[in-house]
Amino acid sequence: GENVEQHPSTLSVQEGDSAVIKCTYSDSASNYFPWYKQELGKRPQLIIDIRSNVGEKKDQRIAVTLNKTAKHFSLHITETQPEDSAVYFCAARFSGGYQKVTFGTGTKLQVIP
């Protein structure tokens, strides 16, 4: 079945450093990869997404890269700030059935001031 693996499960960085979260997916035909940020007790919110016809996308301090050959994609956060502390989920849209989105298991990011 569809599978999305996400690493690491927890990540601590010093304020100002970069953070990288990696995900791999199982279906080579997957074509949409969103990233969500979830603060404690709140709803997941989309922060960036990428489609399979693009290799990289940036939005200020956040970037996502996609390697279709290796079937992995990564979230990069530069110049981290304490407000970046949250759980981040990657997801992949699989091509079968009604193309539901499957989420990774999440990465708890802690930015230390």
Add this chain to the structure above:
Amino acid sequence: DSGVTQTPKHLITATGQRVTLRCSPRSGDLSVYWYQQSLDQGLQFLIQYYNGEERAKGNILERFSAQQFPDLHSELNLSSLELGDSALYFCASSVRRGGTDTQYFGPGTRLTVL
């Protein structure tokens, strides 16, 4: 505020009981998705509806059922509740049925089964 509303915000009930969670999608969105998030866990996809019809099923238990009404709001029914059903239940909506649409999440319903 994503525009997706969920009620109630909190629900406390006992094992064996039945509850109904409600979700109203963003104006114009035809798809509704339901997710379960247990403590410190990821988002488990339960079920998706598009314009009133079931479109995809995930890890939804037989004790759980859902429907989407003509006005596009959706309800998730949980019956014969067990302690392990305690979780945050999110619904999300998107414009079309395809997974490439951005899913906007509601604030969630926190269910506690005692």
